Amino acid sequence: MGGLWGLILFLAIVRFSPSPSPNDLEPSPSLALDQEIEDFFESYWKRPIPLQGLPPPSFTEKETSLSPEACGSCHTQQYADWKESLHSKSMGPGPWGQIIDLTHSSPEEAIQCMTCHAPQGEQIPLVAKKTDREKRTYEKNPHFDSKLQLQGITCAACHVRQHQRFGPLKAEGAATTEYPAGMPNHAGVQRTPYFDKAEFCRDCHQFDPENTLLVNGKPLQDTYREWKNSNWGRGEAGCQECHMPNRRHFWKGIHDAEWVRSGVRTEAQIRQSPSNPWGTLEFGVEVINSAVGHKFPTYITPKVFVRAELLDNAGKPLPGTQQERIIGWDARFEEGKWKEYFDTRIPPGGKSQQTFRWTLPPKAKKIRTWVEVHPDHFYHVHFYPTYLKSQNLTQEGRKLIEKALDDSGRTPYILFEKIFPLN
Ligand code: HEC
Ligand code: HEC
Ligand code: HEC
Ligand code: HEC
Ligand code: HEC
Known part of the structure; x- marks a missing residue:
């Protein structure tokens, strides 16, 4: 049995189910810009993140690799920061100790845990059999990488889709990174203004209040809404401004x-x-x-x-x-x-x-x-x-x-x- 987290998740993850219920489709009164942000993240944060597929033939081995060490060989600062952060430790003994048993006893729950703790398709050992809609049976994922699984929330989970790099708009001034001339650059970067939005962090740090278990009226994970309803969320500062100052990959929290x-x-x-x-x-x-x-x-x-x-x-x-x-x-x-x-x-x-x-x-x-x-x-x-x-x-x-x-x-x-x- 998945225990406590399993129960929370069973009740909380309805919004991530593949076929949305009619309620999910109700139009929201949000502004056009907000709708654009929503659309971007709905496709960007499909979790588990779909398998990357074949890399472009022009890529060197390093550019092909999804491992944080490979990214770190060219992006040293981000790697050093990430390595110290809890995002690199999200498959530590607490989550992993449960997931390892759930993988056998309740694969569906194990996969749900990994949608936040190790969200890349390549990190998940099982895939649902397409042919079997009713019984939910699973088969081995041929692209599974057991080392990557234990590396938690990797660089690629946040930055790579179908081998294409995504990132924020080019930083101005001091924060701009210089790369050595001639360094392979994985065919450039798809830059979007949405990397510095709080919504980037939302799916893993907020349960959908409409579709989750409420304890005395409150979702068990409510961080994004707490932020949104405060002065910080009304324009003073987003998650990244505090947790990623100058784009550093610190994510310090209650443990520091x-x-x-x-x-x-x-x-x-x-x-x-x-x-x-x-x-x-x-x-x-x-x-x-x-x-x-x-x-x-x-x-x-x-x-x-x-x-x-x-x-x-x-x-x-x-x-x-x-x-x-x-x-x-x-x-x-x-x-x-x-x-x-x-x-x-x-x-x-x-x-x-x-x-x-x-x-x-x-x-x-x-x-x-x-x-x-x-x-x-x-x-x-x-x-x-x-x-x-x-x-x-x-x-x-x-x-x-x-x-x-x-x-x-x-x-x-x-x-x-x-x-x-x-x-
Ligand atoms: C062989 C070296 C190399 C490797 C390996 C590499 N990168 Fe890069 N990366 C570059 C270069 C060079 C640029 C600058 C590209 C540009 O500006 O067009 C870059 C740019 C980026 C940017 C935009 C950075 C900025 O300054 O705005 C992101 C994000 C990024 N890479 C993520 C990754 C991730 C994630 C990985 C691993 C999955 C990775 N890279 C692996 C060389 C590398
Ligand atoms: C939890 C998601 C997440 C993970 C994991 C992550 N990043 Fe990032 N990264 C971001 C976000 C968000 C930004 C943009 C921050 C902003 O705009 O304030 C960013 C920015 C960057 C940039 C641009 C920096 C600049 O100065 O313009 C690079 C390069 C980069 N990340 C590389 C990496 C590498 C390499 C790793 C792994 C060692 C990694 N990231 C892990 C979310 C992530
Ligand atoms: C919606 C995203 C999400 C899902 C799904 C999820 N977690 Fe987490 N988990 C988090 C976040 C965010 C934290 C950090 C905040 C906290 O301490 O609660 C966390 C923290 C934890 C911790 C404590 C930190 C640690 O590394 O020891 C454990 C243990 C844990 N989760 C286990 C699980 C298990 C087991 C499942 C599946 C049954 C699961 N989680 C599913 C987001 C998620
Ligand atoms: C793919 C899911 C995912 C995304 C995206 C994500 N996080 Fe996390 N985050 C987690 C999980 C899971 C943990 C808990 C790691 C652990 O302790 O096991 C965590 C931990 C943290 C912590 C440390 C919590 C503590 O207890 O000290 C902070 C701070 C944090 N995240 C902030 C952010 C911010 C800011 C963003 C957006 C830029 C973000 N996260 C994006 C899943 C995610
Ligand atoms: C004004 C700065 C600021 C903003 C904005 C901010 N945080 Fe935090 N955050 C902090 C500080 C300081 C702590 C340490 C105190 C604490 O743990 O509550 C923290 C702690 C955390 C933790 C640790 C867990 C816990 O129980 O407190 C997580 C996870 C987290 N933040 C996620 C986020 C996310 C996601 C957002 C955006 C929706 C965000 N933060 C916005 C400053 C900020």
């Missing part, structure tokens, strides 16, 4: 403390200090979404813990004084359905204001406050432990998920910390 600090500010202060011991101390902490282009955080997976405690003169915590608030979306799949516990995510431009109160013991001399980010909390605490209880995992799949469980416990970091003396 410095990057998160660039969009999230924390302020703390003693609001009310009692004049005598055993009076009430009031302490405020504000976490401000100052430059995140969507909710902070956008997914159900991270949790952000805002904590405060009292310390004695030597800096030791006084037992029983630690308090905690959680920023995040706590939704869980329990007994066959999704349940929302709370949603305290911070919208763009908004803030989360927390007040901590203590009756002050005489030994208290300081307050320590800190904000701790657990990027993979949901996977580490809920999903992987439950998944590992399943009886029918292969040894290989189980090993990978055990690794993923371990890895996901190592990602927490402290975003902000400060100690305040008490008079």
Whole structure:
């Protein structure tokens, strides 16, 4: 069984099914330009991406290759950036550990996972038998490349269709790359103004709200809409302006403390200090979404813990004084359905204001406050432990998920910390 993700996907991927339902065909009232963008992406982002077919005979071996290393031999900067990014790791132990078993138990679900995690036709081992419409049986894909499969979201997934390179309009000024004279150039580049549109990222970072499971009215993945309905989406900045500054291929996210600090500010202060011991101390902490282009955080997976405690003169915590608030979306799949516990995510431009109160013991001399980010909390605490209880995992799949469980416990970091003396 595909577990939790399988269920989300089964309900979420209706929009990617080959024959659209009548609802999908309803005309939308969007402007002509928007319609042009929609048309471009509808054909560009067919996923799985159709097999590339035969390369032009004039291509050298390097120009023919779909491997990121081949692209990287001429585009060194983009390769170095991509290699560090999570897009190159999207077939890590967590997704791969599930996909490896799904490929046998439920090929359809495995393919659905790969439409986002390894979307090229050449990365997918199975293809649906054309002759069999009812039973959905699969046969081996003769163009399957097992090495490419584990390389995740490759350069070619975003840039190559039928061996033709697609890219943004030529960059102006400083960002322009010079290529050595005479370097083979894969017959040029099809340049389009749509590479810098947020819609380029949408299909993988947004579930269609019309056709997906809603948890308390919200799709489980809603990043594009969160952006679109904010000031950022009303013209201030698109995904690429923040996540690909100067066209760099960084895509930093919740796992990078410095990057998160660039969009999230924390302020703390003693609001009310009692004049005598055993009076009430009031302490405020504000976490401000100052430059995140969507909710902070956008997914159900991270949790952000805002904590405060009292310390004695030597800096030791006084037992029983630690308090905690959680920023995040706590939704869980329990007994066959999704349940929302709370949603305290911070919208763009908004803030989360927390007040901590203590009756002050005489030994208290300081307050320590800190904000701790657990990027993979949901996977580490809920999903992987439950998944590992399943009886029918292969040894290989189980090993990978055990690794993923371990890895996901190592990602927490402290975003902000400060100690305040008490008079
Ligand atoms: C043998 C060297 C070589 C290889 C291999 C190569 N490229 Fe290129 N690429 C070039 C050259 C030269 C240009 C400049 C072409 C032009 O401006 O017409 C270019 C341009 C581009 C551009 C537009 C860049 C710009 O400056 O605006 C993109 C995007 C691109 N390549 C993607 C890829 C991808 C993806 C791969 C791998 C699948 C790849 N290339 C493999 C040499 C290479
Ligand atoms: C997730 C999709 C994605 C992946 C993966 C990806 N790119 Fe890009 N790439 C883009 C987008 C989007 C732009 C344009 C950004 C903009 O206009 O701000 C771009 C721009 C470029 C450019 C033009 C840079 C310039 O200065 O004009 C080159 C060259 C390029 N990519 C090569 C690569 C190579 C090589 C890889 C793999 C190592 C790669 N890309 C992986 C989405 C991707
Ligand atoms: C619509 C695109 C999409 C589909 C389909 C999809 N994912 Fe993901 N997946 C994402 C995105 C985006 C992230 C990163 C955000 C997050 O943490 O949720 C992600 C993150 C993950 C992660 C955590 C990150 C990691 O590398 O450990 C796992 C595990 C995962 N997906 C497994 C799966 C599995 C298994 C399937 C199929 C049952 C699947 N995904 C289908 C888009 C998708
Ligand atoms: C083909 C599908 C696909 C496309 C297109 C795509 N992404 Fe992703 N993206 C993913 C998946 C899957 C992950 C999760 C990788 C993992 O951790 O396993 C991810 C991860 C990320 C992360 C890191 C998330 C974290 O948890 O830190 C950022 C940031 C991101 N993508 C931004 C973008 C932007 C911006 C674009 C458009 C230029 C884009 N993506 C296009 C599928 C995609
Ligand atoms: C104004 C800058 C900005 C814009 C615009 C923006 N982001 Fe982000 N994004 C950030 C910052 C800062 C973070 C780190 C904080 C966080 O994780 O929420 C982030 C985090 C992420 C993550 C990590 C996962 C998570 O739970 O937060 C993903 C995925 C992502 N962005 C995708 C996108 C996509 C897709 C778009 C466009 C629809 C976009 N971003 C627009 C700044 C931006």
